[in-house]
Amino acid sequence: MANAIERRLEQVRAIWNGFATDPEARLLIWRCDLDERRMIDMLVELETEPAGAATPDVFLTLRSAFLKPEEHAKTLLQELTDQFDRSRQDLIAANLNADWQPPDPAQPDGVRLLKALDSFHRFYADGMELLAIYLSPERIADPAGWRQWLERLARVDLNASIRFMVTDALDTPLLDGLQTSAPDRVRSVEPALDMxxxxxxxxxxxxxxxxxxxxxxxxxxxxxxxxxxxxxxxxxxxxxxxxxxxxxxxxxxxxxxxxxxxxxxxxxxxxxxxxxxxxxxxxxxxxxxxxxxxxxxxxxxxxGMGLGSALVAGSRWPEAARVYEAVTPLAEKAHDATMKLESLRMAAWCHEQATADADAWRCGLRALAAGEAMPAEQRASSTLPWVGQSLLRLVGRQVSPGEQEAQLRARLDTAMGEGWEGRLEPGAATS
Structure with a gap:
């Protein structure tokens, strides 16, 4: 007897199968919360593994960040090619033909991507009905551009055996109304899984x-x-x-x-x-x-971090800042460098919201020092870029930032590498 998770996975699979059998549909938008998205990810993962596949379709996940609309097709094609190159030996070991190559590079990027998907499907047509491309960008730098890019994609005259799907967060949707702009090609569903x-x-x-x-x-x-x-x-x-x-x-x-x-x-x-x-x-x-x-x-x-989050939710900035500062020695005692950085970063941010710039600067510099003390690989995945953003914002409010700003930028570039500001994402600075 199927358990609660297995039954919900079947619900997700049934939604996909309904979309897959719709001859006009090209793009499926899953409007879902985070837990429901995990079920969609699980479906894709299972369908990617031959032993777990329960549909006749092949799923490919492309996670390239959406940075510039005009460059995204080229980025996706490179990711697709890299994925295939990494899988060649596995295909050979499974006695499958590994000779597929993307089409002529002289074509425009958008055309070349679509032709590549079409040729991939035709090359392996005996092993699949549909080629399902799950577009799951790790970052969306231009939400309006993303919506427009998907609308254009949905309207492309493409082989019906090529389908695309994306997720859209219920609480912060980016794609509301996209279905009405291309009703013949776009389907939008809320799985309502009650996870x-x-x-x-x-x-x-x-x-x-x-x-x-x-x-x-x-x-x-x-x-x-x-x-x-x-x-x-x-x-x-x-x-x-x-x-x-x-x-x-x-x-x-x-x-x-x-x-x-x-x-x-x-x-x-x-x-x-x-x-x-x-x-x-x-x-x-x-x-x-x-x-x-x-x-x-x-x-x-x-x-302590939990209490700070509650006070932040209530915009009780000075109190929250004190709580976060009190967490720092606890993080040191626990030998938790990540939480030491995070407690100081949040203390700085809360002080800044309370217009206590001197205290924000003090905690921000301590956060930077904590980040600098981390191993490079740990620093690379930390929230240090938001510390840098905050410090630059604070120093920029001075009457004559001049040399101090230049020294700060040099220090930040040393800690995170040039171009670190490109890793910043809207809305991530306080959580």
């Missing part, structure tokens, strides 16, 4: 009865109530889970429950109550540390 209910069902159905299962079900119920923005239901579920955790002496799980309730209350807009939950989590984390729990130090860091 929070799936998690609850899994928690109830798996494992032997006992305290651990009861606790797991309680946490799943908190998450489900949070997704439905029902704080009273979240409180009821959290109370039951806490009773189990206290009876069993699971202080680390007390922390988890308080934080889950805090997140649910933030989502419901109950900022004061959310902050209370995170303060309860901080108390429990301290008890874990006092009891020599191995995760105690990291729990103290996580709970």
């Amino acid at each position: 929070s209910a799936a998690v609850e069902e899994l928690a109830r159905s798996e494992g032997a009865d006992g305290p651990a299962k009861t606790l797991r079900c309680g946490l799943a119920a908190v998450a489900s109530a949070a997704a439905k923005k029902n704080p009273r239901a979240a409180e009821k579920a959290a109370a039951g889970a806490l009773a189990v955790a206290k009876t069993q002496g699971w202080v680390d799980q007390e922390v988890v429950i308080h934080m889950a309730l805090g997140a649910a209350r933030i989502g419901a807009g109950e900022i004061d109550k959310s902050a209370d939950s995170y303060r309860d989590a901080i108390v429990a984390a301290r008890r874990a540390t006092e009891a020599a729990h191995p995760a105690g130090a990291k729990l103290e860091v996580a709970t």
Whole structure:
């Protein structure tokens, strides 16, 4: 009997099959939340592996960032070619022809990309019905350009065996109304998978009865109530889970429950109550540390960052800044360089929102120093670029930034490499 996740995967597959059998459709837009997107990603991953495939279609995922509309087709073609080159030996090992090559490079990029997809499908037509291209850009620098680019793509006169699909976030949609601009070619669906209910069902159905299962079900119920923005239901579920955790002496799980309730209350807009939950989590984390729990130090860091997020949600900037600064020594104690950088970055940002530029500058420089002390590979995936952006913004407000700005830029370029500002994404600076 299929479990809750498997049934939802079948729902996703059924939506795809309906789109695939529509002879006019070319572009499928999945309007979904983050958990639903994970199910779509799972479908693509399973259909990419021959052992897990349940449709006659072949899926290819292209993740190139959308930076400039006029360059995107060329970037996608390069990614497609690179993917194929990496898979040649696997094709040969599977006794498949690995001789496919992209078409004439003298053609315009957009034409060449579409011809490449068409030729790829024809080359391997015996092994697929449709070639499904999942466009999942790791970054979209130009949302309006992305929408226009997809609209043009949907209108291209292309082999019906080539299909495209994308996801669009329900809470921050970029593609609203795109279907009406090309109703014959674009299909937009909301899978409505109710993933929070799936998690609850899994928690109830798996494992032997006992305290651990009861606790797991309680946490799943908190998450489900949070997704439905029902704080009273979240409180009821959290109370039951806490009773189990206290009876069993699971202080680390007390922390988890308080934080889950805090997140649910933030989502419901109950900022004061959310902050209370995170303060309860901080108390429990301290008890874990006092009891020599191995995760105690990291729990103290996580709970402090959680309280800061609640205060940020309530625009309580000075208080949030103090909380984030207090997390820094905890992160040092936990030997967590990433959270040390992040606590200082958020402290700087909150001070800046409170127009306390001197304190913002002080914390920003400490964040930069924390980033510089990281190993290069860890620094490359950190939030240090937003620290740099903030510092440049602050120094730029001085009457004569001059030499100080030049020195700061040189230091930032040394830490992150020239062109680091190109890695900045709108909306990512405070989370």
